[in-house]
Amino acid sequence: MRTYTPAEAAERSGFSVDTLRYYEREGILAPVARTAGGRRTYSDSDLSTLDFLRCLRDAGMPIERLRRYGELCRDPNTIAERIALLREHAVAVDNQIDQLRRYRARVDEKIAWYEGSAG
Amino acid sequence: MRTYTPAEAAERSGFSVDTLRYYEREGILAPVARTAGGRRTYSDSDLSTLDFLRCLRDAGMPIERLRRYGELCRDPNTIAERIALLREHAVAVDNQIDQLRRYRARVDEKIAWYEGSAG
DNA sequence: ATTCAACCTGGAGCGCGCTCCAGGTCAAGC
DNA sequence: GCTTGACCTGGAGCGCGCTCCAGGTTGAAT
Structure with a gap:
């Protein structure tokens, strides 16, 4: 149940400190706890949320959808909606993935064609 | 061996007329033939080039690499380099694709977890 | 007590890949 | 001959997703 400084949270989540602040401003991440002096203290729970957000983000989910997911996670009565969003x-x-496989196949064809015509 | 107006080329390639001009300006596409009055006339060969460029682009190749590929295609002695670029x-x-599959698996896990905990 | 790196905020700036605009030209149809 | 819409150029603007900056505060270490 320890907490993490912004720099630690950035290192563990793979987001930059600026991006962490940005996500909080944008309502993607719930407001993070603060020290008396106003510094953010990220919890293990924040980090695991960030970890999953990173997965969604890297899988191409746009910020707007990410925000929607973040909002849903703050309301406990939204499990069904979260599932729907994730299914979508x-x-x-x-x-x-299918598209990429098709592109990949075309690139291979092109390579083969080049090799046939010049190799 | 007919030719195509910019509008036709746009429709067939899936790029916008503006993007076609942009690609030409950027040296991705070789300078397109013109009428006496200065209008572009895209050839079948231009269209098939565009079709492959679209494939590369949609498969995530950045503009800079696309330009490199376009340049190589204008020099007939670069087959090996083209193959290398495509292989890369x-x-x-x-x-x-591998990354996406992993993300996809995590999303599935999360869905399963939600269903277990609430459904 | 002082230093100094890490933190804070609000807001501006950036890189990519287009997209749009102003102001003008060309050519098919009437 | 005139209209009209697609076309031309150079350059500005935009949307996304951060990233950076100025100007100020905090707090651990010396």
Whole structure:
């Protein structure tokens, strides 16, 4: 149950300190606890949230959807909506994977063609 | 061996007319033939180039690499370099696919967890 | 007590990849 | 001949997702 400074949170989450502040400002991350002096103290729970947000982000979820997910996570009566949002994103990821495979195949064809015509 | 107006080229390639001009300005696409009056006339060859560029672009190749590929295509003695560039990109696409699969798995886990804890 | 790095805020700036605009030209149809 | 819409150029502007900055505060170490 220890806490983390912004620099530690940045290192562990892979987001920059600036991005952590930005996510909080944007309402993606819930307001983080503070010391008496006003410094942020990230909890283990904040870090695991950030870890999953990073996964969603890197999987191409736009900021706006990320914010929506963050909002839902602050209301305990939204499990169904969260599942729906994640399912939707899973479909988007599947489509992206399929697309990439097709592109990948075309690149291979092109390489083969170059090798045939000049190699 | 017919030619296409900018509007037709845009429709067939899926790029906007503005983007076609932009790609030409940026040296991604070789200078397109013109009518006496200065209007662009895209050839079938331009269109097939655009089609492949679209594939590369949608597969995440940044503009800078796209330009490099475009440049190489204007010099007939660069087949080996083109192959190298495409191979490199193929690896990048493979990595992206792997990453996406991992993210996809985590999203599934999260969904399962939500369903277990609330559904 | 002093230093100094890490932190704070609000707001401006940036890089990418287009996209749009002003002001003018060209050419098909009437 | 005139209209009209697609086209031309150079350059400004935009949306996203951060990233950086100025100017000030905090607090651990010396």
